[in-house]
Amino acid sequence: MKKILASLAIALPLVGFSLQAAAVPVTVFAQANSTSGGVGAATGINVSSGDDLWITVDSADCWSAGTGNRTTNADGLVTPKPASCQTSDWVGDHTQGGLTAPFASLVGSLDTGASFFLIGTHFNQTMTQAGLLTLYFFDSNSGDNRDAVLAEVVNHGQRAVPEPGTVALLGLSLAGMGLLRRRRVNQAP
Numbered sequence: 001m002k003k004i005l006a007s008l009a010i011a012l013p014l015v016g017f018s019l020q021a022a023a024v025p026v027t028v029f030a031q032a033n034s035t036s037g038g039v040g041a042a043t044g045i046n047v048s049s050g051d052d053l054w055i056t057v058d059s060a061d062c063w064s065a066g067t068g069n070r071t072t073n074a075d076g077l078v079t080p081k082p083a084s085c086q087t088s089d090w091v092g093d094h095t096q097g098g099l100t101a102p103f104a105s106l107v108g109s110l111d112t113g114a115s116f117f118l119i120g121t122h123f124n125q126t127m128t129q130a131g132l133l134t135l136y137f138f139d140s141n142s143g144d145n146r147d148a149v150l151a152e153v154v155n156h157g158q159r160a161v162p163e164p165g166t167v168a169l170l171g172l173s174l175a176g177m178g179l180l181r182r183r184r185v186n187q188a189p
Contacts, residue, residue, distance in 0.1 A: 023152040030063040034142030040134025052156040055123040063147040065104035076102030
């Protein structure tokens with residue numbers, strides 16, 4: 001039985017059943033990584049078209065879009081208030097790089113800030129573009145932003161779906177191993 005389990009542990013990844021990829025923690029600063037005057041937070045992750053990209057930020061992790069009470073989480077200044085840290089009713093959208101999204105949202109770029117896509121606190125998407133992933137604080141004035149959020153980024157790559165013939169071959173192999181084991185047990189004195 002141990003040999004069969006060991007064979008499965010080797011065979012399953014070979015036929016396309018992928019294992020969980022490791023999360024890359026990335027701190028995104030509201031001022032230094034602002035879309036208006038900052039540079040993107042480097043993730044070191046190259047994304048290919050077809051990759052399954054997951055990004056999460058704790059909804060209680062908060063940053064600020066400036067003076068007054070403009071504190072919120074990575075979902076941005078929206079109604080209803082996404083986090084207990086957002087006590088202000090000030091909300092609004094910002095347009096930049098082909099995206100209209102709430103101020104103070106977490107956004108990403110695959111082309112060093114020429115265009116953006118909305119991430120917020122939870123992002124799970126099969127990507128249609130390729131490039132080096134950078135993360136930003138989405139706003140129009142970086143001068144009075146403060147604090148940071150921690151994003152966990154996982155690129156699962158392209159999840160291969162095994163061909164039916166491959167799965168059938170794996171099944172026949174396992175059945176054959178089981179028959180050989182049964183035969184050896186029955187032949188033992």
